[in-house]
Amino acid sequence: MSSIKEVARLAGVSVGTVSNVLNRPDMVAPETRERVQAAITRLGYVRNGSARQLRAGRSRTIAVVALDLANPFFIDVLRGVESAAQRDRLTVMVFNSSKDAGREERLIEELAEQRPLGVLITPVNDRGQRERLEQLVSRGIPVVVFDNSSRFSHGCAVAVDDVLGGRLAGRHLLERGHRHIAYAGGPFSVRQVEDRHDGLAAVLGERERLTVIRLPDLNVATGRTAGREIAELSPGARPTAVFCGNDLVALGVLQELTQRGLRVPDDVAILGYDDIDFAAAAAVPLSSIRQPREQIGDTATQMLLEESGRVPGHQHRRVIFQPALVERTSTAAQAPAAI
Amino acid sequence: MSSIKEVARLAGVSVGTVSNVLNRPDMVAPETRERVQAAITRLGYVRNGSARQLRAGRSRTIAVVALDLANPFFIDVLRGVESAAQRDRLTVMVFNSSKDAGREERLIEELAEQRPLGVLITPVNDRGQRERLEQLVSRGIPVVVFDNSSRFSHGCAVAVDDVLGGRLAGRHLLERGHRHIAYAGGPFSVRQVEDRHDGLAAVLGERERLTVIRLPDLNVATGRTAGREIAELSPGARPTAVFCGNDLVALGVLQELTQRGLRVPDDVAILGYDDIDFAAAAAVPLSSIRQPREQIGDTATQMLLEESGRVPGHQHRRVIFQPALVERTSTAAQAPAAI
DNA sequence: GCGGGGGGATGAATCGTTTCAGCGGGTCCG
DNA sequence: CGGACCCGCTGAAACGATTCATCCCCCCGC
Numbered sequence: 001m002s003s004i005k006e007v008a009r010l011a012g013v014s015v016g017t018v019s020n021v022l023n024r025p026d027m028v029a030p031e032t033r034e035r036v037q038a039a040i041t042r043l044g045y046v047r048n049g050s051a052r053q054l055r056a057g058r059s060r061t062i063a064v065v066a067l068d069l070a071n072p073f074f075i076d077v078l079r080g081v082e083s084a085a086q087r088d089r090l091t092v093m094v095f096n097s098s099k100d101a102g103r104e105e106r107l108i109e110e111l112a113e114q115r116p117l118g119v120l121i122t123p124v125n126d127r128g129q130r131e132r133l134e135q136l137v138s139r140g141i142p143v144v145v146f147d148n149s150s151r152f153s154h155g156c157a158v159a160v161d162d163v164l165g166g167r168l169a170g171r172h173l174l175e176r177g178h179r180h181i182a183y184a185g186g187p188f189s190v191r192q193v194e195d196r197h198d199g200l201a202a203v204l205g206e207r208e209r210l211t212v213i214r215l216p217d218l219n220v221a222t223g224r225t226a227g228r229e230i231a232e233l234s235p236g237a238r239p240t241a242v243f244c245g246n247d248l249v250a251l252g253v254l255q256e257l258t259q260r261g262l263r264v265p266d267d268v269a270i271l272g273y274d275d276i277d278f279a280a281a282a283a284v285p286l287s288s289i290r291q292p293r294e295q296i297g298d299t300a301t302q303m304l305l306e307e308s309g310r311v312p313g314h315q316h317r318r319v320i321f322q323p324a325l326v327e328r329t330s331t332a333a334q335a336p337a338a339i
Numbered sequence: 340m341s342s343i344k345e346v347a348r349l350a351g352v353s354v355g356t357v358s359n360v361l362n363r364p365d366m367v368a369p370e371t372r373e374r375v376q377a378a379i380t381r382l383g384y385v386r387n388g389s390a391r392q393l394r395a396g397r398s399r400t401i402a403v404v405a406l407d408l409a410n411p412f413f414i415d416v417l418r419g420v421e422s423a424a425q426r427d428r429l430t431v432m433v434f435n436s437s438k439d440a441g442r443e444e445r446l447i448e449e450l451a452e453q454r455p456l457g458v459l460i461t462p463v464n465d466r467g468q469r470e471r472l473e474q475l476v477s478r479g480i481p482v483v484v485f486d487n488s489s490r491f492s493h494g495c496a497v498a499v500d501d502v503l504g505g506r507l508a509g510r511h512l513l514e515r516g517h518r519h520i521a522y523a524g525g526p527f528s529v530r531q532v533e534d535r536h537d538g539l540a541a542v543l544g545e546r547e548r549l550t551v552i553r554l555p556d557l558n559v560a561t562g563r564t565a566g567r568e569i570a571e572l573s574p575g576a577r578p579t580a581v582f583c584g585n586d587l588v589a590l591g592v593l594q595e596l597t598q599r600g601l602r603v604p605d606d607v608a609i610l611g612y613d614d615i616d617f618a619a620a621a622a623v624p625l626s627s628i629r630q631p632r633e634q635i636g637d638t639a640t641q642m643l644l645e646e647s648g649r650v651p652g653h654q655h656r657r658v659i660f661q662p663a664l665v666e667r668t669s670t671a672a673q674a675p676a677a678i
Numbered sequence: 679g680c681g682g683g684g685g686g687a688t689g690a691a692t693c694g695t696t697t698c699a700g701c702g703g704g705t706c707c708g
Numbered sequence: 709c710g711g712a713c714c715c716g717c718t719g720a721a722a723c724g725a726t727t728c729a730t731c732c733c734c735c736c737g738c
Binding site for chain 1: 387389430431478598620624
Binding site for chain 1: 716720
């Protein structure tokens with residue numbers, strides 16, 4: 001593996017000149033430039049990133065620590081990140097914390113050593129890593145938190161108003177005539193899960209009933225257990241609509257209900273959250289609360305760049321997006337008459 | 340951002356000693372060690388990864404270039420990679436080529452500069468990047484190709500026998516009585532797409548009919564167009580079963596058929612490929628050809644480590660896994676009688 | 679009392695770039 | 709004809725860690 005020195009020797013110039021050919025070619029005489037280029041291709045020379053970064057003090061890479069890559073929501077956010085990064089020719093590295101706090105901690109540690117341009121992260125939990133993130137910031141690595149409404153005051157944040165999302169869900173289901181609604185989600189230590197519940201609860205009146213099905217996690221498997229629980233209730237005790245913590249849960253609920261002979265939406269309506277592509281593609285297309293996924297990623301990345309650019313008057317900001325209801329088949333019927 | 344020098348000064352020792360505290364603590368007197376540790380925490384010192392790597396010549400990071408993170412198949416493979424990497428305390432960085440050859444090329448270039456321990460990649464196309472990958476190898480960065488049966492002879496490869504997968508699919512559908520089968524997939528320049536087709540075609544006899552629906556890509560949206568195409572055929576001209584290039588396509592087909600009033604599996608059976616989690620979670624649970632996803636990632640990573648360890652007698656290997664049929668509802672009925 | 683040895687620290691060399699002051703030589707202008 | 713400039717290139721100093729030869733001291737054994 002050849003270094004710049006060998007290129008210089010082969011081309012009969014100094015290393016400084018080779019570096020100039022690489023970084024400001026117009027400062028080098030054409031004839032010299034060509035000679036150097038020839039040496040480069042001849043040796044198959046590739047710059048050493050570590051040495052460059054060591055010298056430069058900072059890389060052109062932004063790191064994304066995703067909470068759960070198995071959730072397509074994050075993939076879509078990632079798309080936004082990548083398109084924003086591409087504009088500035090930055091590289092995006094993705095890491096997956098898999099909702100594992102220990103793993104996340106190790107990753108942050110690792111990132112601190114790597115000194116990326118910035119870090120985009122959805123922390124596993126509000127409180128746990130705050131300190132660690134603040135350490136990153138205090139070491140000059142800007143951090144932007146996304147999809148999380150926690151009070152991380154040492155950097156910018158992008159979030160979606162989950163309470164509003166819950167309210168939209170509640171209003172929609174009330175309009176459809178539902179008077180007994182279930183909320184399937186968890187763990188409640190996750191801010192979003194709690195906020196969505198609170199929004200729903202806030203729009204329900206005295207006369208309406210709310211059943212909370214607590215889940216240990218938001219995925220298809222836990223969604224199925226929720227579906228089972230609902231299906232096994234006697235028709236009178238059964239909610240006529242289920243608002244799910246996210247679309248994965250909704251898909252699980254949908255499958256379980258269908259399999260047990262309940263019709264969606266006629267017997268039970270289902271409303272998801274996130275509006276991932278699989279929601280529309282479900283056999284009973286899912287109504288869902290849509291988050292502007294790509295825009296979240298795009299905006300978060302832009303903020304990160306602002307911070308890292310050390311814009312003089314940069315003020316940490318918190319951008320809150322509004323969710324929106326997407327109506328599809330899974331909530332398309334009026335609630336069945338109470339028994 | 341403090342460096343090792345400042346730690347040394349604060350602790351009243353030389354930089355060499357600080358380095359020893361970090362890397363071989365038992366070579367340092369306990370009293371000194373504590374003094375250094377105190378200085379480290381006091382300054383919030385973190386090692387500079389670039390400097391370390393520059394000195395060491397190689398990092399402890401393996402890079403994965405995934406073909407399409409939006410396909411849960413790759414997420415599952417990734418899980419296998421991560422678990423294998425964790426055993427050796429390696430960090431996994433994920434990059435997404437999004438099936439874009441240009442993007443992939445840029446990523447490989449970038450990786451060459453970064454000098455990771457190794458690269459795990461599913462190339463966008465067989466021929467295109469072969470040269471580039473060989474360059475990586477010739478620069479001492481081992482490459483393992485996964486989920487691709489191309490002839491990349493400069494490194495190890497992990498793949499699945501896609502022809503066999505196609506045969507399994509065909510045999511299963513024949514057993515169910517289907518005599519007119521459609522294959523929905525594309526582009527055929529992708530080896531897997533072609534192999535799965537060929538396997539299917541190989542088990543069909545003279546009397547059976549095969550309709551090929553060519554798609555520009557394998558995702559839910561193209562699956563829907565395939566579904567539309569099938570639904571719009573007159574019942575007589577309509578295949579009674581569809582074998583799909585992957586599960587995303589199958590989900591699209593399923594939704595479109597259902598929405599247009601065709602029953603699955605009674606009117607049309609659907610068979611997917613990959614057996615991603617969403618396949619089982621579809622409202623009509625999808626039969627699918629299962630690939631050992633996590634094992635692919637795990638094995639590929641192990642091979643990478645072997646190569647990078649420069650095991651003296653290391654021979655490049657090619658591991659081929661066998662796919663298996665997973666029967667679910669979407670192929671559970673006998674084929675309808677021919678009209 | 680002296681040589682040997684070993685534990686513990688030092689300091690310099692090194693990794694591969696980038697950057698910048700400086701140098702030689704040619705051109706232009708007064 | 710001499711100074712001012714510009715062009716193109718050189719050489720060396722950083723960047724921050726690791727590593728290894730070296731040195732210092734103290735203790736032990738003869």
